[in-house]
Amino acid sequence: MSPDEFAQHYRVHLPALSKFVARRADTSAVEDICSDIFLIAWQKRDQAPEGFELAWLYSIGGHVINNLRRKNQTGFKLIAALSVPNFAPSAESLALADVSLGSAWRQLKAGEQQVLSLTALDGLSVAEASRVLGISANAVSVRLNRARAHLTKLLEISDSPVITK
Amino acid sequence: MNENQNIDDLSERLLAADPAANLEAPHESLIHRAIAAAETTADQKPASKLLGFLKPRNRVVLVRGLSTAGVMAVALAFAAPSILGAFPSGSGSSYLFSLAGSTGGGQKMAASSDTIGAASSIAGGISAGVCQGFDGNPCGIMPTEYNYVAAPGLSDASGSAAVYKLQPVRSASETLTLLAAQFGISGTTKTGSASENWNLIYKGLNPDGSEGWGKPQLAVSYDNGSMVPQWSYTGNPMLYTDCAHSDAAAKGLDVPIVDPNKQDPNTNTCLAGISGRGPTTAEALVSAKKIFKAIGFDSSTNLDSVHNGDLYIEMPTDPNAGRDGVSITGYLMVGGSLTSMSQTISWDGSSKDISYGYGFDGQAVSQGNFGTLSASAAVERLGNWQWYGNPYLDYANLKYSETMNQGVAIDVIAPAVQDTTAGSSTGTSGSATVAPDTNSTAPSGVAPSDVAPTPQVVNVTVTRAQSTLMTLYAEDGTIWFVPGFVFYDATGYVGNVLSIVPGVIKLPEVTPLTDVQVK
DSSP states (O other), rough: OOOOOOOOHHHGGGHHHHHHHHHTSSHHHHHHHHOOOHHHHHHGGGGGGOOOHHHHHHHHHHHHHHHHHHHHHOOOOSTTTTTSSSSSSOOHHHTTOOOHHHHHHSOOOHHHHHHHHHIIIIIOOOHHHHHHHTOHHHHHHHHHHHHHHHHHHHHHOOOOOOOOO | OOOHHHHHHHHHHHHHHHHHHHTOOOHHHHHHHHHHHHHHOOOOHHHHHTTSSSSSSHHHHHTTTHHHHHHHHHHHHHHHHGOOOOOEEEEETGSSSBOOOOHHHHHHHHHHHTTTTTGGSSSSSEEEEEETTTTTEEEEEEEEEEEEEEOOSSSOOOOOEEEEEEEEESOHHHHHHHHHHHOOOOOOOOEOOOOOHHHHHEEEEOTOOOOOSSOOOOEEETTTTTOOOOOEEESSSOGGGBBBBOOOTTTOOOOBBGGGGGBBBBTTTBBTOSSSOOOHHHHHHHHHHHHHHHHHHOEOGGGGGGOOTTTEEEHHHHHHHHGGGGEEEEEEEETTEEEEEEEEEEEOSSSOOOOOOEEEOOOOOOOEEEEEEEEHHGGGGGGGGGGGGGBOOOOGGBBBBBHHTSSSOSSSSSSOOSSTTTTOOOOTTTOTTOOOOOOOOOOOTOGGGOOOOOOOOEEEEEEEHHHHHHEEEBSSSSSEEEEEEEEEEEEEEEEEEOOOOTTTEOOOOOOOHHHHHHH
């Protein structure tokens, strides 16, 4: 695959990928991170799973973000804005638009946040999410149902009016 | 509310709170840049490989019309690119490209140059001006530090502009075939000696198949990084036979011997050979345009009819100049700006045969828009050679800044040279504004010649900025056109800098220059 063919094939995923990154890092770092993702994707282009390219890019993106986060935590000031300790949007970023949702989101387990964000926000199917997370589709389905139920319950509490005496 | 309804509501609520909902995706050129970065990091090239990028002739003439600063930048491109380290992990891939260069090569070039621009290209804008003693004789090198100031009227509006990359439109072999037909060269094609990262192919070899100067040759080289064919043509070098001794053949000499009586003693040109046998300028223009067209370039002497991708040809003002030798040079128009990227066809006047030519075979392709500094903000970069580029300049009509070109202080704002004698003149005759530094004395026990002179500071007020595109060579051999400004003060041309915001291209690293190096 030539560079032009690669770019032609993957450019359709750039908008989704950049949003994927923006949900997990500061928007000012999106271009840097996307560049790193495509750099790795180019180097590993022979390993791209046909039909699951976006999920593959997300998977690379997850590693890139986590690596940068680790560097940031160990003194590298590469991207200071990376502060979320897991592979999902932060509660704070969601709370900017929905305080109750942010509050409920914070109480989810990391795995629940991951599977919910990949399917509800990042637009992946269960099969694609299984590629990103490295678990079976069945496991994703089970985890997704539990996460939805958990979030729904947390939202019922979070949304209920505060009762004061 | 059933479970499905609950799920839909949940998804909608999550999407409504999506922190990236309004994010504008990066330009897709990001993918190309990432690929380029991946290739670069995977293939860091030592200097020896890039030194062979072009034939020596092309290194000099390919980007004709460079400012001195531009010459330095091109020299940097070939000097020692290996000094540049690999991209920093994790962040380097965001660079559009890594500008070739090194401080070592730059310092040598700047220190040895005696023309405008190069002096100020030393890191920090320190220059070596010429001074005169009381007797009017040169008294040595007096460092000058230029202080670049933006005039109040200079624009302070930042913006964005496209960056272009020169890309091939065909293979080097195809270029060779097309041009060989134009130059009337036949015969076999031979691969020349080449390094690992650049390649050379010839057509028009000696009868024994050797390379050399026996007959017209066409050579096309290309760097593995850019893959843009660069061509050069050498006509028959045996054009001076009229100057040869009549008995040369009788003596069985293969190489003509120049007869001093038939040679101009001042220029060493062959008088007999230059006898108005060359084409007229009009004829030369027709021939050159035909050759340019063969590799896809429309060209015109009328700037108004030159479009992007075309060549603008500067014509000699004398229509008959061609008969005594003429060069037709076309400059590539990119993004509405003329660039220094050029192609040339030349005749030496001794015949209507082309004596030499050179050029490239590629097209500029936009790599996206990038932020640019305002003209007033970019003035500061004149003091930093890292930001210099190679613009198109109309050298025939270019007037240099008197402030900088004279090499002496015209608008001195600080004491000049330290002298070991208190109250002595700085020796800058003709510049009444130069103030002696009465407090400067040599430390006890130090010989006067050991005292480093304090640079005189000269204000250069930039009053006009012309937006343009600079030709730049990347570390990987690719050629780019990057936004920049050509600056002028009230007296003429001052210099040029890139206007692209920091972080888009990786600059050569700077090592502070010591006084010893300035000398």
